[in-house]
Amino acid sequence: MTPPQRRRRQPEERPPDPPATASPLVAPEGHEGEEGQGKPKNPERLYVLTGGGEGGDRAEVDLVTLVVARATAPPATQPEQSALLRLCRTPLSVAEISAYLNLPFSVVTVLLTELLAAELVQARAPIVRQALPDRSLLEAVMHGLQKL
Numbered sequence: 001m002t003p004p005q006r007r008r009r010q011p012e013e014r015p016p017d018p019p020a021t022a023s024p025l026v027a028p029e030g031h032e033g034e035e036g037q038g039k040p041k042n043p044e045r046l047y048v049l050t051g052g053g054e055g056g057d058r059a060e061v062d063l064v065t066l067v068v069a070r071a072t073a074p075p076a077t078q079p080e081q082s083a084l085l086r087l088c089r090t091p092l093s094v095a096e097i098s099a100y101l102n103l104p105f106s107v108v109t110v111l112l113t114e115l116l117a118a119e120l121v122q123a124r125a126p127i128v129r130q131a132l133p134d135r136s137l138l139e140a141v142m143h144g145l146q147k148l
Contacts, residue, residue: 059113059123063095063105067112067123081111088121
């Protein structure tokens with residue numbers, strides 16, 4: 001019995017997408033993004049999302065900071081901020097938000113800074129395991145309560 005032969009697939013020729021349905025983050029053909037994953041980014045769009053590079057303090061968040069929405073999006077918010085608020089109905093880390101929105105961490109940090117200033121979201125550091133009480137202490141308390 002002979003193994004099956006592999007055939008090369010020919011790339012399908014498809015018509016270009018109309019501009020109205022194209023994603024705002026996709027650049028024209030031939031431009032590679034930072035990630036090089038076949039999803040090119042438009043740096044001008046990211047510049048506009050961050051408010052034009054205005055100097056200012058950013059919120060002290062890292063990739064594992066948990067974010068939860070405190071309110072719904074007001075009508076005047078950017079579409080990306082509205083999407084962020086919809087995502088954060090349950091607590092999500094900044095890394096998850098960045099992945100779901102398909103935006104770089106730095107852009108998500110700027111969006112979160114604006115939402116934190118408007119008190120639309122709440123950010124907190126995750127619970128550190130060392131901050132929890134020791135298991136032996138909890139067992140001693142439990143045994144003491146059982147003796148009562």
